Amino acid sequence: MTIRIERDSMGELEVPAEALYGAQTQRAINNFPVSGQRLPKAFIAALLTAKVAAARANAKLGHLPEAMGQAIETAANELLASNDFMVHFPIDVYQTGSGTSTNMNANEVLATLATQIYGSTVSPNDHINFGQSSNDIIPGTIHISAAIELDKKLLPALAHLAAVIRDKAATVDRYVKTGRTHLMDAMPVRLSQSLTGWAVQIEQNIRQLQATRPLLHSLAQGGTAVGTGINADPAFAAEFSRQLSEITGLSFTPAESFFAHIGSQDIAVSLSGQLKTTAVSIMKIANDLRWMNSGPLAGLAEIELEALQPGSSIMPGKVNPVIPEAAAMVAAQVMGNDAAITVGGQAGNFELNVMLPMIAHNLLNSIELLANIAVLLADKSIKTFRVNEARLQEALARNPILVTALNPIIGYLKAAEIAKQAYKEGRPIVDVAAEQTDIPRDELLRLLDPMKLTQGGL
Numbered sequence: 223m224t225i226r227i228e229r230d231s232m233g234e235l236e237v238p239a240e241a242l243y244g245a246q247t248q249r250a251i252n253n254f255p256v257s258g259q260r261l262p263k264a265f266i267a268a269l270l271t272a273k274v275a276a277a278r279a280n281a282k283l284g285h286l287p288e289a290m291g292q293a294i295e296t297a298a299n300e301l302l303a304s305n306d307f308m309v310h311f312p313i314d315v316y317q318t319g320s321g322t323s324t325n326m327n328a329n330e331v332l333a334t335l336a337t338q339i340y341g342s343t344v345s346p347n348d349h350i351n352f353g354q355s356s357n358d359i360i361p362g363t364i365h366i367s368a369a370i371e372l373d374k375k376l377l378p379a380l381a382h383l384a385a386v387i388r389d390k391a392a393t394v395d396r397y398v399k400t401g402r403t404h405l406m407d408a409m410p411v412r413l414s415q416s417l418t419g420w421a422v423q424i425e426q427n428i429r430q431l432q433a434t435r436p437l438l439h440s441l442a443q444g445g446t447a448v449g450t451g452i453n454a455d456p457a458f459a460a461e462f463s464r465q466l467s468e469i470t471g472l473s474f475t476p477a478e479s480f481f482a483h484i485g486s487q488d489i490a491v492s493l494s495g496q497l498k499t500t501a502v503s504i505m506k507i508a509n510d511l512r513w514m515n516s517g518p519l520a521g522l523a524e525i526e527l528e529a530l531q532p533g534s535s536i537m538p539g540k541v542n543p544v545i546p547e548a549a550a551m552v553a554a555q556v557m558g559n560d561a562a563i564t565v566g567g568q569a570g571n572f573e574l575n576v577m578l579p580m581i582a583h584n585l586l587n588s589i590e591l592l593a594n595i596a597v598l599l600a601d602k603s604i605k606t607f608r609v610n611e612a613r614l615q616e617a618l619a620r621n622p623i624l625v626t627a628l629n630p631i632i633g634y635l636k637a638a639e640i641a642k643q644a645y646k647e648g649r650p651i652v653d654v655a656a657e658q659t660d661i662p663r664d665e666l667l668r669l670l671d672p673m674k675l676t677q678g679g680l
Contacts, residue, residue, distance in 0.1 A: 250323035268367035297335035319576025321360035391417035445480025501556035
């Protein structure tokens, strides 16, 4: 490998000749061979976008020549337009807790490219990083990247899932199934009622995620090293937010307190908590689908999920509920990510949180996983499942719990006696009730009609 010699404040270092980054990035590569995982592409893209907003703000405020600011913006846009820009950002997630290495990685890469465009030296620290610190740009980028991914990916994906569930509910409204509590037979429900419950779960999560946006759109940028704004123009924070809002189409604002945004990650922890709640909803839906699909002979077999691939390497003909299983694993991972983010949020010591890269990685990972699985769950499970009406009717006909509808007429104890006899003898509840009460059979059939029982009331 051909090398070149780069210098920083700590001395000389060998760097690959073709690398766009410099000495500080190479030191981080050498120092942190931990996981092989990089910060997500969405985070790096947001960081580059933030650097554009900073260059625009600094040029407008007179701290950079306009042509230099434009060169920095062009360099960032060329990177973002390329398919392989992540090759220039090789630093491990598990690095210095402020994310300084990643900030300098971006500064060095942009300085190299901007120098070529500008025709004169553009410094990573003095120009690209002007008016900034890793301690405000990295927390700010956590918010920016999460806000963009929420807006562009997760919220649309969840809206799609909710819409597909509601559409499916409308098509299965005529089907009545045995309800279950404690996994035991209970009063009947319409299949549409079960699905509507799922839809409301997802819609509630959408509303709660939307409610996080105002705080998520508030930025640490302008607080620099410790929140005081040292070495930043007093007008920089507001101008940065204006420029970033123009670039992204989202409404960003300076933080109410730079000290809060730099010293803590409470907003990221809060967002992660809501992502966890969304994962819990996804897990519930996935498990309901798996149970209803179970069988096809020895399980519930109330629905048949779309067959997507062979289910066994040894048992021919077996088909498994692969998408709900994937959804359950996603949910578990998001819950795990939240636990790590919660611990990370506690690492705000005095004026700086020092688990920022891990928080960024896990937060964006949760958003991406949930967005991807929501679409798969909608399109490859819920939209396409078939209802096994015969199996639904068979179970309903043998469900003694229907006797609950007779409680107001014959009382709980008598109804329990009838139910126990029906269970013991394996007979339809209407037959036992006809023998044990003086209610005419026609009236019993009306009172015990499963569809009627899904409508509530006396």
